[in-house]
Amino acid sequence: MEIYMAPMEGVTNYVFRKAYIKHFSGVDKFFTPFITPHMKKGFSRSERMELDKDYNKGQNLIVQILTNSAEDFLKLSDEIKEMGYSEFNINLGCPSGTVTSKGRGSGFLQDTKALDRFFYEIFEKSTGIKISVKTRIGFCDYDEWDALLRVYEKYDFNEIIIHPRLRSDFYKNNVYMQAFTQACKTLKVKIVYNGDINTQKGFKILNEELRKNGVDAVMIGRGLVRNPLLPEAIKTGVDMTDLKKTVEFLDDIKEEYSLLDFGERNTLFKLKELWGMVLSDEIYAKTLKKIRKADTINEYNKHIEELK
Template sequence: MDIYMAPMEGVTNYVFRKVYIKHFSEVDKFFTPFITPHMKKGFSKSELMELNKDYNKGQYLIPQILTNSVQDFFKLSGEIKQMGYNELNINIGCPSATVTSKGRGSGFLQDTKALDKFFYEIFEKTADIKISIKTRIGFCDYSEWDDLVKVYEKYNFCEIIIHPRLRSDFYKNKVYIPAFIEACKILKSKPVYNGDINTMEDFKILNEKLKENKVDTVMIGRGLVRNPLLPKAIKTGAKITDLRKTVDFLDDIKEEYLSLDFGERNTLFKLKELWGMVLSDEKYSKILKRIRKADTINKYKKHIEELRIS
């Protein structure tokens, strides 16, 4: 089973990925959080770091872009290609209102004619770069998936990463597995499953259906952040958790942010967001509350030491 790390804005960013491969080795492919076109200015500092080949050494890294404009796609893909990348992922899944209101992300799913035209023009003129997509199964109704699959099956995507939820679901409600299975039977492009793999038990239940449909790749987001050893557990078939290893991992993330001059306050904000996912079980509620109240790195370290010896 190949495992991809899901792009999560502000979470699985360049710092997280760099430190992750220092501690763990079971992720096969990484994706940048989505990058948007800037017609009047260049890449932001954070986008340049996401794409920096030297900083991201050791990663099979795919830039993800967010656009519904052919013109913007070619400008952005050309710039990224010059940085040494030969594969791109197009985001057609982001449910954020600020994204969908502009017809981007999962907002693009509302207009299959425009989506079809977008891909037609891209594939007519693109021969030297591989393209994958990350998609949801519709905007607000499962019936939309049939029309979307008819569009996707026309084009030679290297992969189609499917999160079987509607935009209206955001990250709530159950994933709709029948839509994914249906796509596996129709699409000529390689399908990749994404969604609600939070524990080894989740994967075991899902894997029976994946094997039946010859799916050998999954993308994991929150489950991987919560337990960075989950990819190893999946590949070895054994349940593995080790809070001390996670503490060491996040400690190195802290040091990396500080070395990049993020400042104490911004570093604490990033760490608290990560710990909120790692310590999601009720049994950690008290220590998580203390971590969230820490207003200095020294106070934060004190609470982390409590975890290390627990």
Template structure:
């Protein structure tokens, strides 16, 4: 394997990349340096139970997991970091990039980017109170404009951060429109920390293009691209694509492993299991049989779901 290849990290997506998915992906596809957990957050004064289960080391064996948190205030951050320390984590990622309006309007994620003093208070509290934790930050170019991340550079360069992940879109874009590589480049040239690129990487060629344009990158972080093609990291490292038969075999294994894991864990019966498995197919095999994918999305019965999955996989080529 070419030693000059960039490390590939798996970005977190709420509802998709939970512990069951991470474990199965690492075993069947691999190629990932680090998996990031979907963000842990405080609701009504308490950390969500599902977040606590998701980062439990017992559910994340044999992978390198960095738990991610989202918090608008130091007191909430401290509550979450205490949980991470309880589970013996020595790394944590702070989310300043989530674009979802319901969270952003409360100054969570990318919604905090127009308020540099709030970010300074949050990050300073984290790094000063918990020197034993290697903190990283994931952010966007800004909420309203790309200058917001540039205004943060003096602070970010000063703090003892292990690395920074930048997604070159504005928060208000969510996932629409094109990534702004010029905006990324401006931040890249001013950033003194190891910098990782995140955003719209779907093919080996996409990764290579970013690596060539930004040769000092410390790695790339991929979310939706890996959900669509779980073999992408492996293919990049090996510089070859899986054959349709190889991909089909591995997708079947992945589906079986995750289905069995959810069936064992979930207590909500058929409906809850079905809802979880529908998410599994939202990004996967984007060029697969549309009729079968539509049936998977609409069905309310596991029997019909299994038939549609068989139809989808049998027609894959």
């Protein structure tokens, strides 16, 4: 089973990925959080770090782009291709209101005619690159999936990553496996499953369904952040967690932000967000509350010592 690390905005960024490959194994492909086309300005500092080949060495890294403009996609992919990248993933899954209100991310799924024109143009004009898509199964109605599949099957995607939820579901409600199975039967390209992979035991049950559909690749987001050992557990078939190792991993993230002169306040914000996912069990509620209240790194360090 191939395992992909999901691109989570502000979470699985360049610092997270660098520290991750130092401490853990099991991930076969990484994705940058989405990069949007820029008009007059150049790449931001964080975008440059996301794309820096030397900084991200050791990763099979794919660039994810968020746009609904073929012209902007072509221009941006040409710029990034010069940096040594040859595969681009198009974000059609982000449910954020600030994204969908502009007709991007999963908001683009509402207009299949425009989506079709977008793909036609980028496949006609792009050269020397592979194109993949990360998609939801519709915006607010399961019936939208049929029309979306008719668009997807026209084009030679490298792979299609499917999160079988509607945009209106966000990350709640059950995944709609019937739509995923339908895609596996309809599309001739490689299909990757994404959604609700949180434990090795849970994956074992899901994998029975994936095998029936000939699927041998999955993308994991929140489950991987919650337990960074999850990819290795899935590949070995042995359930494993190690809070001590996770603490060491987040200590490295803290130190990396310090080396990058990220600032104490910004570093604390990032660390608190990560710990909010890692310490999701009720038994850690008091410790998590202390971590979230920390105003300085020194105060934060004292609370982390309680976990060691």
